[in-house]
Amino acid sequence: SSELIQGPAVSVALGQTVTLTCQGHSLRSYPANWYQQKPGQAPVLVIYRTNNRPAGIPDRFSGSASGYTASLTITGAQADDEADYYCNSRESGGYHWVFGGGTKVTVL
Amino acid sequence: QIALKESGPTLMRPTQTLTMTCIFSGFSLSISGEGVGWIRQPPGKALEWVALIYWDDDTRYSPSLTGRLTITKDSSKNHVVLTITDMDPVDTATYYCAHLTRTYFDFWGQGLFVTVSS
Numbered sequence: 001s002s003e004l005i006q007g008p009a010v011s012v013a014l015g016q017t018v019t020l021t022c023q024g025h026s027l028r029s030y031p032a033n034w035y036q037q038k039p040g041q042a043p044v045l046v047i048y049r050t051n052n053r054p055a056g057i058p059d060r061f062s063g064s065a066s067g068y069t070a071s072l073t074i075t076g077a078q079a080d081d082e083a084d085y086y087c088n089s090r091e092s093g094g095y096h097w098v099f100g101g102g103t104k105v106t107v108l
Numbered sequence: 109q110i111a112l113k114e115s116g117p118t119l120m121r122p123t124q125t126l127t128m129t130c131i132f133s134g135f136s137l138s139i140s141g142e143g144v145g146w147i148r149q150p151p152g153k154a155l156e157w158v159a160l161i162y163w164d165d166d167t168r169y170s171p172s173l174t175g176r177l178t179i180t181k182d183s184s185k186n187h188v189v190l191t192i193t194d195m196d197p198v199d200t201a202t203y204y205c206a207h208l209t210r211t212y213f214d215f216w217g218q219g220l221f222v223t224v225s226s
Contacts, residue, residue: 033212042219048212086155097157
């Protein structure tokens with residue numbers, strides 16, 4: 001299967017914790033990456049290879065994986081974290097790439 | 109610092125061929141492990157991977173678009189070109205190019221919005 005499945009939307013109170021999930025057969029074999037996209041802007045990498053943060057990404061962003069599911073957790077969500085989040089990985093055969101459908105995060 | 113920028117036409121007619129260029133700096137597409145990909149996003153919709161070219165000229169294409177895509181590179185000029193034939197209104201999207209370092213896209217261009225309309 002070449003699909004990565006994400007929930008459509010989630011809301012989180014300011015300062016609270018939220019976890020986004022991404023499900024797919026390929027995640028058993030290949031690590032997930034996560035991108036944040038704000039309206040009108042290009043995506044920004046926030047987590048790579050399951051649980052690594054690029055330079056400049058706040059440590060409130062963390063990643064994990066188990067079986068067919070990868071997760072992105074925002075601990076102590078800030079207003080600036082309101083955005084769409086996409087997971088990405090190779091598809092099961094490793095030949096192509098695939099993105100999830102995205103999750104819209106609203107910070108209340 | 110790595111940077112990428114897309115260029116090309118912003119308005120296409122149905123059945124035309126779209127040719128876009130990604131000009132990059134801060135890395136060499138001659139070095140093992142490097143790649144440049146194209147990802148598109150229709151208005152209000154999700155990201156969709158389109159194509160990829162590796163340092164060794166290995167190319168990968170989205171199965172949903174195979175047959176319409178060609179990706180090439182000129183490492184000496186630091187650019188990658190993507191062509192999409194037989195454009196249709198459903199191909200209206202923002203097209204991004206991005207640097208691939210082995211297993212993830214770490215730097216993205218600002219995007220090029222292409223409208224397909226008669």
